[in-house]
Amino acid sequence: MSAQKTAKEDKHRELKLSMEVFFSNKSAVAGLVIFLFYFFDAIILQFFPQVMPFKHPYSLTPNYVNPIPLPPSKKFPFGTTYPGVNLLTAIIKSIRLDFWLSLAVVVPGAFLGVIIGIVATYFGGLVDEVLMRITDIVFSIPYLVLAIAIGYVLGRTLDSMMIALILVWWPLYARYARSVTLEVKEITFIEAARAAGSSKMKIMFRHILPNSLPPVFVQMSLDLGTIMLTISALAFIGFLPAANLPELGYLTSLGYNYVETAPWAMIIPGMFIVLFALAVNLMGDGFRDVIDPRRRSAL
Amino acid sequence: MLLFIPTLIGLTVIVFTLLHIGGTTKLLAMYLSPRLTGAARAHVIAELDAKFHLNQPVYVQYFYWLIQILEGNWGITNTPLYSGPVTQAIAIFFPNTLILTIFAAIIIWLVSIPLGVHTAVNRDKPSDNAIRVASLTFYAMPWYLIGVVLIIIFAVYFRILPIAGTVNPSLVVGLSWYHNGISYPTHILLIDALLHGDFKVAWNAFLHLIMPSVTLSLGVMAALIRLMRGTMLETMDQDFVNFARAKGVPEKVVINLHAKNNALLPVVTNFGYLVAGLLGGVVVIEDVFSYPGIGMWLTSAMLNNDMGGIMGGTLLFGLILVTTSLFLDILYAKIDPRIRY
Numbered sequence: 001m002s003a004q005k006t007a008k009e010d011k012h013r014e015l016k017l018s019m020e021v022f023f024s025n026k027s028a029v030a031g032l033v034i035f036l037f038y039f040f041d042a043i044i045l046q047f048f049p050q051v052m053p054f055k056h057p058y059s060l061t062p063n064y065v066n067p068i069p070l071p072p073s074k075k076f077p078f079g080t081t082y083p084g085v086n087l088l089t090a091i092i093k094s095i096r097l098d099f100w101l102s103l104a105v106v107v108p109g110a111f112l113g114v115i116i117g118i119v120a121t122y123f124g125g126l127v128d129e130v131l132m133r134i135t136d137i138v139f140s141i142p143y144l145v146l147a148i149a150i151g152y153v154l155g156r157t158l159d160s161m162m163i164a165l166i167l168v169w170w171p172l173y174a175r176y177a178r179s180v181t182l183e184v185k186e187i188t189f190i191e192a193a194r195a196a197g198s199s200k201m202k203i204m205f206r207h208i209l210p211n212s213l214p215p216v217f218v219q220m221s222l223d224l225g226t227i228m229l230t231i232s233a234l235a236f237i238g239f240l241p242a243a244n245l246p247e248l249g250y251l252t253s254l255g256y257n258y259v260e261t262a263p264w265a266m267i268i269p270g271m272f273i274v275l276f277a278l279a280v281n282l283m284g285d286g287f288r289d290v291i292d293p294r295r296r297s298a299l
Numbered sequence: 300m301l302l303f304i305p306t307l308i309g310l311t312v313i314v315f316t317l318l319h320i321g322g323t324t325k326l327l328a329m330y331l332s333p334r335l336t337g338a339a340r341a342h343v344i345a346e347l348d349a350k351f352h353l354n355q356p357v358y359v360q361y362f363y364w365l366i367q368i369l370e371g372n373w374g375i376t377n378t379p380l381y382s383g384p385v386t387q388a389i390a391i392f393f394p395n396t397l398i399l400t401i402f403a404a405i406i407i408w409l410v411s412i413p414l415g416v417h418t419a420v421n422r423d424k425p426s427d428n429a430i431r432v433a434s435l436t437f438y439a440m441p442w443y444l445i446g447v448v449l450i451i452i453f454a455v456y457f458r459i460l461p462i463a464g465t466v467n468p469s470l471v472v473g474l475s476w477y478h479n480g481i482s483y484p485t486h487i488l489l490i491d492a493l494l495h496g497d498f499k500v501a502w503n504a505f506l507h508l509i510m511p512s513v514t515l516s517l518g519v520m521a522a523l524i525r526l527m528r529g530t531m532l533e534t535m536d537q538d539f540v541n542f543a544r545a546k547g548v549p550e551k552v553v554i555n556l557h558a559k560n561n562a563l564l565p566v567v568t569n570f571g572y573l574v575a576g577l578l579g580g581v582v583v584i585e586d587v588f589s590y591p592g593i594g595m596w597l598t599s600a601m602l603n604n605d606m607g608g609i610m611g612g613t614l615l616f617g618l619i620l621v622t623t624s625l626f627l628d629i630l631y632a633k634i635d636p637r638i639r640y
Contacts, residue, residue: 136302137309140624141617142579148601149613153320156601229441233583236443237598252444263451270444277439 028286034279042099069262081255081265093246102227105165113173121181135171143168180212214291222284225277310617328606329374374607378599385611394486396592402512415527438521446514446587463589511588519576534562571624
C-alpha cells in the first residue's frame with residue numbers, strides 16, 4: 001500500500017519537474033501558445049463548424065465580381081487574394097486542413113517507423129540489414145521528387161498527397177527509432193531486466209519501447225513543421241489541381257501572379273506557415289529539454 | 300562502398316514499381332508520343348510490346364526495361380518546356396541546374412562555416428542570438444517564400460535584379476550560338492557567353508543567377524550553421540584545444556587552426572544531406588524563378604501528367620544522389636584514416 005503511494009508521489013514529482021523545465025524555457029512556452037491557437041482552430045472547424053459564421057467551412061468562397069486582390073482594410077483585415085477571396089477567413093479555414101494533414105502524415109509515419117525500428121533491433125542481423133537498406137534506397141530520391149512521382153501514379157489528390165508523404169517519411173522515423181532503440185538497449189537497467197529473467201518480448205515492449213518513445217515524440221513535434229512546409233511547397237508547385245481547397249500553400253500560389261502589385265496576398269498566408277513551423281520548432285526544443293537528464297538535474 | 304550497387308538496383312526497382320502500379324499503360328505512356336493516332340499508334344504499341352515483352356511476368360519485364368534504361372532509352376517527354384527524348388531534355392536542362400547548385404553550394408560554404416564558428420566563439424552573446432534567430436526563421440520558411448520575399452525586395456522594390464529566367468531576351472536576339480532558349484555548346488548560358496567573348500550577355504546571365512542561388516543557399520544554410528556551431532562548441536571543450544591555449548598560442552590561431560579544422564570533419568560527413576537538400580530545393584526554386592532546369596521541367600511534367608518527365612527526373616535525381624554519396628564515402632576514407640571499408 002505504502003509502496004504504491006510513494007510510486008504515485010514519485011510520478012507526481014516527476015511531472016512537476018517536467019513542467020518546471022518546460023516552463024522555464026520562455027521561447028518554448030511561446031511556441032506552445034501559438035501551437036495551441038492552430039490546434040483550437042483545427043478542432044473547432046473540424047468538429048464544430050457551426051460555431052463559425054462560415055457558409056462553406058471546407059472550401060474557399062471566391063468573389064468573381066471583384067477578383068483583383070484588395071489591400072488590408074477594415075472589412076478585410078488581411079486583404080483579399082485572387083479571385084476575391086477574403087484572406088482572414090481563408091486562412092482560418094486553411095489552418096484546419098494543414099494541421100490535420102500534417103498530423104495525418106506524422107502519426108502513421110512515426111508509428112510505422114517505430115515498429116520497423118524495433119523489429120530491426122529485435123531480430124538484428126539480416127532483417128536489420130535489409131530494412132536499413134530499404135530506408136537507404138528511399139533516401140536516395142529527394143523526398144519532394146518522390147512525392148511528385150507517387151502523386152502522379154496515384155492521381156494528384158489530397159489523399160494521395162497524404163499517402164505519398166507517409167511513404168516518404170517513414171524511413172526517417174525507422175532510422176531514428178532504430179538509433180534510439182539501440183541506445184536504450186545498452187543502458188544497464190535492460191541488462192538488469194535480462195538478469196532477472198524477463199523474456200525478450202517483455203524487454204522489447206515493456207522496457208525498451210516506453211523509453212524510446214519520448215525522443216520520438218520530440219522528433220514528431222519538430223516534424224509537424226517540416227511537413228507543413230513540404231505540403232505547402234507541393235501545393236505551391238501545383239500538386240493539388242482541385243481549386244477552391246483552403247490550404248495555406250495553395251493560398252500563396254493564388255497570390256503569386258499578383259506579387260508585384262499585391263505582395264500581401266502572398267506574404268500573409270506565407271507568414272502563417274512560417275509561424276507554425278517556428279512554433280513547433282521552439283516547442284520541440286522545449287520538449288527536448290524536458291527529456292534531457294542534464295537539464296532536469298540543473299533545476 | 301559495396302552498398303552502392305544494391306542501392307542503385309533498389310532505385311530502379313522503385314521507379315519500375317511506380318511505372319507498373321497502374322498496369323502497363325503507364326509504362327507505355329512513358330515511351331509513346333501522345334501525338335500519334337490511329338494505325339501509327341497501334342504500330343508503335345506493338346513495337347513497344349515486343350521490345351519490353353509486356354506479355355511476360357512483371358519480374359521478367361523489369362529486366363527488359365532495365366536494359367532499355369541502360370541503353371539510354373529513357374522514353375519521351377512532352378511538356379510545354381520541351382518535347383522529345385528524355386535523355387535530350389536532361390542534356391538541355393541539367394547543365395542549368397548544375398550551375399545553380401554549384402553557385403548555391405559555394406555561397407553556403409563561404410557563409411555558413413564562418414558564421415558557425417563565429418556563433419560558437421561568441422556563444423550566447425547578442426550576435427550569436429541574432430544569427431540563431433535568423434537561421435531558425437529561414438529554416439522555418441518554405442523555399443518558395445524566401446524566393447518571393449527576395450523578388451519583392453530586389454526585383455520589385457529596388458529593381459536591381461531581374462525577376463525570372465536566365466537572360467534578358469533582347470540581348471540574345473540574333474546570336475549565332477543561341478536558339479530557342481538553348482545556348483551552345485555547353486547549354487550553360489554564362490559559360491557559353493564567356494566562351495564566345497560576349498561579356499554583356501555573361502554579366503546579364505550572372506545577374507539572373509544571383510537570386511535563385513541565394514534562395515537555394517538560404518534554405519539549406521540554417522541546418523549547416525547549426526551543425527557547425529554544435530561541433531565547434533564540442534571541439535572547443537576538448538583537451539588539445541585547452542592545451543594549445545595553455546602553451547600560449549594566440550586565441551585566433553587556436554580557433555582557426557586547431558579547433559576549426561577538427562570541427563569541420565562532421566560537417567563534411569554531412570555533405571551528402573546538403574546535396575539532397577539542394578536537389579529537393581531546386582524543384583521549387585526553379586519553378587518560382589522560371590529557371591529552365593531539371594526542377595522546372597519536373598514540375599511542368601507533373602502539371603501536364605507527363606510520365607517520361609516525372610520518371611526521368613526521379614531516376615536522374617536518384618542517380619545523382621547515389622553517386623555523390625559513393626564519391627563522398629571514398630573521399631572520407633581518404634581524409635580520415637580511421638574509416639576503412
